[in-house]
Amino acid sequence: MFKKILFQLHWFFGITAGLILSIMGVTGAIYSYEQPIQKWLNPDSYTVQVENRAKLTPAEIYQHFQITQPKIKINSITIHQAPDASSSINIEKEGARKGFNVMINPYSAEILPEVKGREFFQFIQQLHRNLTVGPVGKQITAACTLILIYFILSGLYLRWPKKHSFKQWFSIKPKLKGRNFLWDLHAVVGTWVVIFYLLLAVTGLYWSYDWWRNGMFKVLGVDRPQPEMQANAGKAKQTEQMRGAGTSAEQVRGEKTTSANAEGHGKGREQSKLDSKQIALAYTQTWTGFHAQLKQDYSSITLSTPKKADGTMDVSFVDAIPQHERARNKAIYNYQNNQIEKIELYADKKLNEKIMSSMLPVHRGSFFGPVYQFLVMLAALSMPLFFVTGWMLYLKRRKQKQLTLAARHHTAIIDVDPHATPWLISYASQTGVSEQLTWRTATNLQAARQPVTVKALQHLTIEDLQNCPQILFIVSTYGTGEAPDLAITFVKKIMPHSFDLKHLKYAVLALGSKEYPETYCSFGHWLDTWLQQNQAQAMFNTIEVDNANAADIEKWTTALAKISKLELSHMHIEKVFDEWTFKKRELLNPNSLGGPVFNLEFHTVHEVVWQAGDIAEIQPGNSLERILAFLDKYHIASNTPVNELNLTIQQALWNRNLTVEVEPFANMQHLLEQLPILPTREYSIASIPEQQVLRLVVRQQSDTDGNLGLGSGWLTQHTQVSEQIAMRIRTNPSFHLINDNRPIICIGNGTGIAGLMSLIHARVRLNYTENWLIFGERQQAHDFFFKETLEAWQTTGMLKRLDLAFSRDQAEKNYVHHKLHEQQDLLKTWITQGAVIYVCGSIQGMASDVDHALVEILGETQLNQLRENGRYKRDVY
Numbered sequence: 001m002f003k004k005i006l007f008q009l010h011w012f013f014g015i016t017a018g019l020i021l022s023i024m025g026v027t028g029a030i031y032s033y034e035q036p037i038q039k040w041l042n043p044d045s046y047t048v049q050v051e052n053r054a055k056l057t058p059a060e061i062y063q064h065f066q067i068t069q070p071k072i073k074i075n076s077i078t079i080h081q082a083p084d085a086s087s088s089i090n091i092e093k094e095g096a097r098k099g100f101n102v103m104i105n106p107y108s109a110e111i112l113p114e115v116k117g118r119e120f121f122q123f124i125q126q127l128h129r130n131l132t133v134g135p136v137g138k139q140i141t142a143a144c145t146l147i148l149i150y151f152i153l154s155g156l157y158l159r160w161p162k163k164h165s166f167k168q169w170f171s172i173k174p175k176l177k178g179r180n181f182l183w184d185l186h187a188v189v190g191t192w193v194v195i196f197y198l199l200l201a202v203t204g205l206y207w208s209y210d211w212w213r214n215g216m217f218k219v220l221g222v223d224r225p226q227p228e229m230q231a232n233a234g235k236a237k238q239t240e241q242m243r244g245a246g247t248s249a250e251q252v253r254g255e256k257t258t259s260a261n262a263e264g265h266g267k268g269r270e271q272s273k274l275d276s277k278q279i280a281l282a283y284t285q286t287w288t289g290f291h292a293q294l295k296q297d298y299s300s301i302t303l304s305t306p307k308k309a310d311g312t313m314d315v316s317f318v319d320a321i322p323q324h325e326r327a328r329n330k331a332i333y334n335y336q337n338n339q340i341e342k343i344e345l346y347a348d349k350k351l352n353e354k355i356m357s358s359m360l361p362v363h364r365g366s367f368f369g370p371v372y373q374f375l376v377m378l379a380a381l382s383m384p385l386f387f388v389t390g391w392m393l394y395l396k397r398r399k400q401k402q403l404t405l406a407a408r409h410h411t412a413i414i415d416v417d418p419h420a421t422p423w424l425i426s427y428a429s430q431t432g433v434s435e436q437l438t439w440r441t442a443t444n445l446q447a448a449r450q451p452v453t454v455k456a457l458q459h460l461t462i463e464d465l466q467n468c469p470q471i472l473f474i475v476s477t478y479g480t481g482e483a484p485d486l487a488i489t490f491v492k493k494i495m496p497h498s499f500d501l502k503h504l505k506y507a508v509l510a511l512g513s514k515e516y517p518e519t520y521c522s523f524g525h526w527l528d529t530w531l532q533q534n535q536a537q538a539m540f541n542t543i544e545v546d547n548a549n550a551a552d553i554e555k556w557t558t559a560l561a562k563i564s565k566l567e568l569s570h571m572h573i574e575k576v577f578d579e580w581t582f583k584k585r586e587l588l589n590p591n592s593l594g595g596p597v598f599n600l601e602f603h604t605v606h607e608v609v610w611q612a613g614d615i616a617e618i619q620p621g622n623s624l625e626r627i628l629a630f631l632d633k634y635h636i637a638s639n640t641p642v643n644e645l646n647l648t649i650q651q652a653l654w655n656r657n658l659t660v661e662v663e664p665f666a667n668m669q670h671l672l673e674q675l676p677i678l679p680t681r682e683y684s685i686a687s688i689p690e691q692q693v694l695r696l697v698v699r700q701q702s703d704t705d706g707n708l709g710l711g712s713g714w715l716t717q718h719t720q721v722s723e724q725i726a727m728r729i730r731t732n733p734s735f736h737l738i739n740d741n742r743p744i745i746c747i748g749n750g751t752g753i754a755g756l757m758s759l760i761h762a763r764v765r766l767n768y769t770e771n772w773l774i775f776g777e778r779q780q781a782h783d784f785f786f787k788e789t790l791e792a793w794q795t796t797g798m799l800k801r802l803d804l805a806f807s808r809d810q811a812e813k814n815y816v817h818h819k820l821h822e823q824q825d826l827l828k829t830w831i832t833q834g835a836v837i838y839v840c841g842s843i844q845g846m847a848s849d850v851d852h853a854l855v856e857i858l859g860e861t862q863l864n865q866l867r868e869n870g871r872y873k874r875d876v877y
Helices: 002-031 034-041 058-068 118-130 134-159 166-170 178-207 210-219 226-242 276-293 351-357 359-364 370-381 383-397 433-447 462-467 485-493 522-533 550-564 624-633 668-674 710-718 750-765 787-795 816-822 824-832 843-858 860-868
Strands: 074-080 087-091 100-104 298-304 312-319 328-334 339-344 423-428 452-456 470-476 505-512 543-546 578-587 597-603 615-619 681-684 694-699 724-730 744-749 771-777 801-806 836-841 872-876
Touching: 002 034, 002 118, 002 134, 002 370, 002 383, 034 118, 058 074, 058 087, 058 276, 118 134, 134 178, 166 178, 178 210, 178 359, 178 370, 178 383, 276 298, 276 312, 276 328, 276 339, 351 359, 370 383, 423 433, 423 485, 433 452, 433 470, 433 505, 433 550, 470 522, 485 860, 485 872, 505 522, 505 550, 543 550, 597 710, 615 710, 681 694, 681 710, 681 750, 694 710, 694 750, 744 750, 744 816, 744 843, 750 771, 750 787, 750 836, 750 872, 771 816, 787 801, 801 816, 816 824, 816 843, 824 843, 836 843, 843 860, 843 872, 860 872
Parallel strands: 423 452, 423 470, 470 505, 505 543, 744 771, 744 836, 771 801, 836 872
Antiparallel strands: 074 087, 074 298, 087 100, 298 312, 312 328, 328 339, 578 597, 578 724, 597 694, 615 681, 615 724
């Protein structure tokens, strides 16, 4: 219960205070590099041409301005040792509590160009400290800083694992997807920055609350100079009220903001009791005498104009190599007695005194050196990452019931058994499932201290086969029983040959779908046969997996554990669906000779990201009539409760396979255990996220008895508009759009227009016009899907070519592969220009015919090269 309360508070504060902390993080990161950024932006203000003479002394600079601009009241003069560094004067100016810095040429005292960016950094500073809304904003940022400390402590406690592993805590697992990846990114990066955030929060509160500041002084054992501070503050306020108007903007080139170089000057300077000649003499004597008595180098020195006729001048200087930008040494020089009365060296201070006198450098990280400051800056810039990922996790948490806990720790490897035989795992994947299972298998073996290497099948070489002692193959079947597209290279270059593989032990996990019984797992069996023909030794018989079925995957884990005598964890691919609202259903081909095709649109309230070419996976369900018929068959009342699910049996049966044989059951839970979940259905997405809608193009399918197909029936008839459906986005990297403006050639038929429309939509938004679409259907009058959009793209030049093949509009049927032959010269020209080919639609007929046509036009060698180079991509079904 305690942990649950901590978690609830953690996410609640995250979605409320997270935005403010993100603003504070980004602005703090920018402000921490104010000085180097300003020097980079204003080289003419901070550097000068070196001249073959000495720099002007403070006295000469003072006298110069007394002559040229006598109204300017100089608080201090700073001289830098570097020959090309400018000098500066700090002058009194209305509204500038610590004075105003003016950059001057150290050889001529000429005022240098205005420093750009001061107003910007003043705004950034105010945004960081109080959101630019004064005391109220200061209280908000202070409260959020306290919340940051809670985030740090509660986050560490919530993440504390049962088993401690360095990689578990600090390693990002890029193979994770969806919510698991977001959680990993949030938690692991949070662990990286926890020390930085803790120090930022603890030091940031120094300026927020007096009680916190007093506590810091007490904890570090440093006396707080409170009375002096209060006295100076009161004196400054009184002086501000008594002082007249300051120097005009024209006299100082319109400068409006303060600078850190003004440190060391008093607040609210009183009217000088010395005349200009006495001040010039004080500057001369101090400059000469202090240099003679100071026994160390410095990078810059600041002399403050004396305000009292007591014969002393305040001097501050920075070491030649300072610890940080505010590590200043202070001294009082008596120019009448020609001696240093008091000197306070920063290097001589104790660590606790250094910390309390340098809180800003400690806060921004420069106190600990430039490397640490850079890391602090990166940590501060990453603050929005936690706000964004936290929000996404919160939104997904409301939709998801269970998480794959093992996926959070997949790459946790303690060490490797030096005596273990290395494993090579090779995968062939079209849509990513085989690859996902490969990485889970790899991390499972790694957790058992096994050395593992992973390679895609297309990268597997003859040397790998000849040198590796044991290989696991995890391969999908695609199309009409072939290998996935990228694995064609292995099939054509290696499998036609024979090798001596007596030494090789292997196992095959073959993925497929029993809905295609003629080609079920055929590539896996083909690969197994080839390995046996080359005398490789199978560890166990090929294991088949039907649609990522968990029981089939468990057989794989069990077989591996038995043959290797290792303790391996259970693994499965868990599919977590989100709720989407069905918003629109529109018949695209009324009166067509083909089956009805519908444009379907869905909306969701949570954040969803996908790319052009990705796939929507639908969890179909049963119609009410089918559920009631099943209940009537087994004499079950529709409102019978299923206590374990807190549902009625009618509700629980919505996504169950009701066609299987059912044995006598003791209760509703026992009945449900016999009814597997209906298989999912996948559809190419026809839209991109920027359109604010997820669009599918689905054709109704019917069996020989006239019953609608599982997926198409669910989407086109059984589910009503405004109802909820279960859907998840699945990335389809093998069909993703290229990220440059090379030409693309889109080829498809029927509902394959969906995947092609998403690609072209994305290209149009990028203003890439080298797009060619070859599309085929039955009748132009009825089956020209998205005609208005395509013609508009053609008219505006976004679609350079549109070739249509409507097979039933003439006596001799005309298909898309015929269009390829007709335009083969143009096709070769586009390929020469770097074009990428995308094919989307039915594997039966269209995709196979297109493949043959491309072989005839380009040659098999060139087509294979295009495939290997990612320039021939297919999404066919």
